[in-house]
Amino acid sequence: MELVQRARQGDRRALARLITLVENEAPEAVEALQELYLFTGKAQVIGITGPPGSGKSTLTDKLVKELRKEKKKVAVIAVDPTSPFTGGAILGDRIRMSDLNLDEDVYIRSMGTRGSLGGLSAATSAATKVLDACDFDYVFIETVGVGQSEVDIVKAADTTIVVMVPGLGDDIQAIKAGILEIGDFFVVNKADRDGANRVALELRMMLDLNEQKLVWQPPVLMSVANQNQGIAEIVAGIKDHFTYLKESGELAIKRRERLEKELLEIVSKKIYRQIADKVQREGKLKQYLDSLMKKETDPYTLVKVILQDVIKT
Amino acid sequence: MAEKRIRVLVAKPGLDGHDRGAKVIARSLRDAGMEVIYTGLRQTPEQIVAAAIQEDVDVVAMSLLSGAHNHLFPKVVELLKEKNAEDILVLGGGVIPEADIPFLKERGIAEIFTPGTPTGKVVKFIRDKIGEKV
Numbered sequence A: 001m002e003l004v005q006r007a008r009q010g011d012r013r014a015l016a017r018l019i020t021l022v023e024n025e026a027p028e029a030v031e032a033l034q035e036l037y038l039f040t041g042k043a044q045v046i047g048i049t050g051p052p053g054s055g056k057s058t059l060t061d062k063l064v065k066e067l068r069k070e071k072k073k074v075a076v077i078a079v080d081p082t083s084p085f086t087g088g089a090i091l092g093d094r095i096r097m098s099d100l101n102l103d104e105d106v107y108i109r110s111m112g113t114r115g116s117l118g119g120l121s122a123a124t125s126a127a128t129k130v131l132d133a134c135d136f137d138y139v140f141i142e143t144v145g146v147g148q149s150e151v152d153i154v155k156a157a158d159t160t161i162v163v164m165v166p167g168l169g170d171d172i173q174a175i176k177a178g179i180l181e182i183g184d185f186f187v188v189n190k191a192d193r194d195g196a197n198r199v200a201l202e203l204r205m206m207l208d209l210n211e212q213k214l215v216w217q218p219p220v221l222m223s224v225a226n227q228n229q230g231i232a233e234i235v236a237g238i239k240d241h242f243t244y245l246k247e248s249g250e251l252a253i254k255r256r257e258r259l260e261k262e263l264l265e266i267v268s269k270k271i272y273r274q275i276a277d278k279v280q281r282e283g284k285l286k287q288y289l290d291s292l293m294k295k296e297t298d299p300y301t302l303v304k305v306i307l308q309d310v311i312k313t
Numbered sequence B: 001m002a003e004k005r006i007r008v009l010v011a012k013p014g015l016d017g018h019d020r021g022a023k024v025i026a027r028s029l030r031d032a033g034m035e036v037i038y039t040g041l042r043q044t045p046e047q048i049v050a051a052a053i054q055e056d057v058d059v060v061a062m063s064l065l066s067g068a069h070n071h072l073f074p075k076v077v078e079l080l081k082e083k084n085a086e087d088i089l090v091l092g093g094g095v096i097p098e099a100d101i102p103f104l105k106e107r108g109i110a111e112i113f114t115p116g117t118p119t120g121k122v123v124k125f126i127r128d129k130i131g132e133k134v
Ligand SMILES: Nc1nc2c(ncn2[C@@H]2O[C@H](COP(=O)(O)OP(=O)(O)OP(=O)(O)O)[C@@H](O)[C@H]2O)c(=O)[nH]1
Pocket: A051, A052, A053, A054, A055, A056, A057, A058, A059, A093, A096, A144, A145, A189, A190, A191, A192, A193, A223, A224, A225, A226, A227
């Protein structure tokens, strides 16, 4: 595919177009992803999650700049919520990253969730693969700031950073549900504010109690992102984690599990579409629904009928 | 296939620090179902064009109060052309004297919306121009 070649040669317009195709689940996207798959697997994918306004974008901007000192190629996918009512979205994460616009080796893409829950959009994973295959060394994914268990990020990222801030009230408790488990490390940002030390301490205590992860102890770091403080330490942590993942063999395990999920997801989507299309096309759906409404049959019996019908053809 | 969305970059070039107008238009485009990438204040034409390309937008909408429109708007059009992205629709808004409008249109700005234009008109303009493409 010409677009794939151009994108891999560094043509930003082609890359951007590819991601649009992937996001829209356009038919060409399949062909592109087929070609790109071979080139994936090199990038470290880093998820940045945490409550709204905690400084995720500011932090990402600074982390990217730090990595650029080493001439690494870096991509960012920044996800913001899509309005469930209109389907529209205001994607504002770029505001904090405008100095990066002119850097040819940085690519930033904003995405709306488009109906997905869990902090990412359905296309985030596939878009990450496109960027990985286009030779970016690091791909950052900034999730929606929902503050609750943004579990989806774990499925897409190798390394997940949870950003916390002081002043969320006494309830780290409330936020921590699910979040302790997903963080490979924790950053207490806005450490210029009162209470940062306490948040860090509480986090450390809760992590100590959490006996699941014995091998990798999630570090708790502090930063003042808008003043560029604590950034080098976080970058070092990101690299340490990747080294750990590789050396322990966990990276291979994680990625294998991810492939399993993705493969089965693609299969089920495809089967679903085929069945749904067929039922619609033959106009049987209406008939089925009529008989369900009249209680002439039940959904489970109908499912059998539908599946048998599909297998036959 | 998932639904396509119109993507619009709303940018605020120039040095003035007022982005109320830009925010109002960003919100109405969102409410019309579009994806709006908002880039914040004081963007240079180079930054705007780089962001527009990375985001693969259909439209760049700029708002300006500082009076530098005769320079900044055409500059964005030029830079897009340099990057082979002249298919991206460029719109301008803000305090722009009537007398300047013909010049701006001649330089490739598709439409100019002066203060008081109902936002619905902007939405309709974008839909008409991009609608068939998306
Ligand atoms: N005092 C202080 N302010 C900060 C710090 N880091 C970021 N901010 C400010 O916090 C505000 C929100 O920062 P963002 O980076 O947009 O936060 P975010 O988590 O990306 O926000 P959403 O994407 O909307 O969830 C901005 O005004 C930043 O300048 C910090 O370390 N200290």
